[in-house]
Amino acid sequence: MTYHIFAEPTPGAVCHTASSRLLAENTGLRAWVANTLNELLPAASRMVDAMERWPGSQEPNEAGWNLAFGNPDAMFAALGRDETRAKTFAESMSFFEARPGLAIHYLVDEEAIGWGGVRKMVDIGGSHGKVSIGLARKYPSIKCVVQDFKKVIEGARPPDDVDDQVSFMAHDFFNEQPVKDADLYLLRWVLHDWSDQYAIRILKALTPALKPGNRVVINESCLPSHGTMSLYQQRFLRATDLTMKQIQNARERDEADWKTLLKGADERFQICDFKHPPGSELAIIIVGWQ
Incomplete structure (x- = not known):
């Protein structure tokens, strides 16, 4: 409610807002949220670990994402082989590019x-x-x-x-x-x-x-x-x-x-x-x- 995703019009009552409706109905926004929570945040949580494990690496498969998911492949290559995750990623990028x-x-x-x-x-x-x-x-x-x-x-x-x-x-x-x-x-x-x-x-x-x-x-x-x-x-x-x-x-x-x-x-x-x-x-x- 403090982020205006829901509202409390009267004490104890919860109602939707334009933001929560958008989350419910806009596939692009849902994909963006899903990609952020499921791919980006886990990768962020392991960034420092990756930097310590592979000091100075410029290799795309030696990043926080790889440690977060235990995957030896670069993220783009790995997502390309997973139809569901690839679709979510593509939809999130389309939503982002509409800025x-x-x-x-x-x-x-x-x-x-x-x-x-x-x-x-x-x-x-x-x-x-x-x-x-x-x-x-x-x-x-x-x-x-x-x-x-x-x-x-x-x-x-x-x-x-x-x-x-x-x-x-x-x-x-x-x-x-x-x-x-x-x-x-x-x-x-x-x-x-x-x-x-x-x-x-x-x-x-x-x-x-x-x-x-x-x-x-x-x-x-x-x-x-x-x-x-x-x-x-x-x-x-x-x-x-x-x-x-x-x-x-x-x-x-x-x-x-x-x-x-x-x-x-x-x-x-x-x-x-x-x-x-x-x-x-x-x-x-x-x-x-x-």
Whole structure:
């Protein structure tokens, strides 16, 4: 009641509120709560144990989640083999991504990218192509290739109004990029799932396809510098950073971390612009190739 999930309109009487009704009727919210309680909190409780057992590890299967569940596999791989848990995780992520601060228009409308001049774009780890579909609808001349694991894109089809602009391709982003005639490669909310050594592998896999003038656009969280915003404002970002550590030894990054990561992948990556659209929870890092 003190959190407004139930109410006591008269002494001794309990009634529902809009919040409890939402919990009862909204499958996305229920999935988010279930995923938090069943996957994330157990992982959090074993984070320090994992850090002591595997000091400095960047391996995705040496995290708090692995100790909490006694599972030797990385969380994403393990959930992928459990249909019920995978469904709950997917639904919770869909609910989370409905947040206004994660709306795709911040990326699609970013003038600094110059989408109107892009002939062909590859959306790496693009799932069912939400961003590519949005881009195709706004820019009729752009062609978008959405890449993800075969299991993810199985059955994915572009809407009829953009079926000549958007296509899907099964691809593991740790392997060499097969599309070598694109102008731009997009990584949206991909690299934060991985520790630095694996994020560098993803970036290195891109380099055989890159030519001078190509760009890589990274759309990810960017942790604020200390003292630049209130603790309340940055609390969620810091909590997310800890969560990524707990479940997969991954991390969120600040501006200096992004620069270090790109330099560690290849000296030819050069940051051209660093944008943070007002209202967006994700930064836009525009990277050139020299």
